[in-house]
Amino acid sequence: MSLLQAAFSINNPGMFELGxxxxxxxxKLLFVILGFLYVIFAFVVTRQIKVMRTTLITPxxxxxxxxxxxxFFVALAVFLGLVLFL
Amino acid sequence: MTDVYDGKKKISKxxxxxxxxxxxxxxxxxxxxxxxxxxxxxxxxxxSPSANPFHAFAPKPTYVFxxxxxRAERVLLLLRxxxxxQIPWLIAAIGxxxxxxxxxxxxxxxxxxxxxxxxxxxxxxxxVTGFVLEAALSWFFNVYIITDERIIDVDxxxxxYKNISSAKIDNIEDVTAxxxxxxxxIFNFGTVRIQTAGASAELAFEDVPQPAKVTRLLNExxxxxxxxxxxxxxx
Numbered sequence: 001m002s003l004l005q006a007a008f009s010i011n012n013p014g015m016f017e018l019g020x021x022x023x024x025x026x027x028k029l030l031f032v033i034l035g036f037l038y039v040i041f042a043f044v045v046t047r048q049i050k051v052m053r054t055t056l057i058t059p060x061x062x063x064x065x066x067x068x069x070x071x072f073f074v075a076l077a078v079f080l081g082l083v084l085f086l
Numbered sequence: 087m088t089d090v091y092d093g094k095k096k097i098s099k100x101x102x103x104x105x106x107x108x109x110x111x112x113x114x115x116x117x118x119x120x121x122x123x124x125x126x127x128x129x130x131x132x133x134s135p136s137a138n139p140f141h142a143f144a145p146k147p148t149y150v151f152x153x154x155x156x157r158a159e160r161v162l163l164l165l166r167x168x169x170x171x172q173i174p175w176l177i178a179a180i181g182x183x184x185x186x187x188x189x190x191x192x193x194x195x196x197x198x199x200x201x202x203x204x205x206x207x208x209x210x211x212x213x214v215t216g217f218v219l220e221a222a223l224s225w226f227f228n229v230y231i232i233t234d235e236r237i238i239d240v241d242x243x244x245x246x247y248k249n250i251s252s253a254k255i256d257n258i259e260d261v262t263a264x265x266x267x268x269x270x271x272i273f274n275f276g277t278v279r280i281q282t283a284g285a286s287a288e289l290a291f292e293d294v295p296q297p298a299k300v301t302r303l304l305n306e307x308x309x310x311x312x313x314x315x316x317x318x319x320x321x
Contacts (some may be wrong), residue, residue: 004200023197023198023199024192024199024202027195027198029204031202031209034209035209038212038213038216039207040099041216042216043221044246045216045219045220048223048242048246049223051242051248052223052227052242053239054122054153055152055153055227055228055250056150056152056153056227056240056247057149057150057151057152057153058139059139059149059150060139060140060149064223064226066220069220070210071215071216071219074212074215075283076282078208078209078212081205081208082205082208085201086201086202086205
């Protein structure tokens with residue numbers, strides 16, 4: 001039995017009376033909040049890349065921009081996945 | 087209908103016509119009278135132009151510009167921290183990448199449905215990607231630029247904080263190169279400290295490759311600036 005199992009007393013009615021749905025709901029909310037915060041971070045990174053690209057112009061600037069947007073859209077996709085399928 | 091004579095309009099038109107070619111001619115003349123760095127700098131003359139945008143020591147970099155660059159200003163040397171200084175975060179990234187394999191031995195989310203394990207894995211790898219992206223961007227865009235007119239220190243200290251310090255070559259008062267320790271000696275990198283008479287008293291090019299060469303170049307540029315003043319070629 002893991003520590004978390006013991007803490008939330010799943011399959012162990014002797015400790016705390018916390019239902020499985022409440023635990024699953026709590027973790028879903030936690031994961032969704034984390035995903036949302038990461039989407040904000042990924043968006044800030046795209047803005048940061050824009051500032052960096054205008055400060056130093058190099059031949060790889062378009063590639064860096066593409067990586068930034070790709071990162072943002074992957075973060076968005078994961079967030080939507082967490083909301084819809086978790 | 088005939089045009090109504092407008093004196094002001096005509097004067098401004100004539101001024102505009104005579105001004106534009108004049109400024110271009112002046113710019114061309116200034117460009118011709120200006121000596122190229124190859125003419126007075128041995129360091130620059132010996133180096134071939136760098137076409138690789140990832141070089142930490144990039145003399146005469148091709149297609150590299152910066153936002154406050156003047157039309158006639160040429161980038162002579164672009165510096166970044168030596169790649170060896172990036173090893174710690176690369177090792178950390180590899181460790182973080184492999185961490186889920188180690189943590190699979192400890193059943194963290196076993197009491198939750200299987201889809202939570204997958205979600206945790208996705209979130210984890212997103213965080214690792216963010217960490218790597220931040221570190222790589224920070225290395226690539228925190229640069230030190232030496233042009234034939236100025237030295238520029240571009241710093242992106244955090245996600246949204248940008249600091250650009252620059253000093254004119256003729257404001258340089260003292261240049262010191264610091265190399266200490268086994269790693270720095272083996273890989274030939276160190277910190278170049280530049281004392282200036284400007285607002286920012288000191289600019290530090292930290293952990294740049296070939297600090298002795300950078301110091302030599304700055305001394306050559308300083309000499310050229312003094313020569314320009316003596317010969318009246320000040321621009």
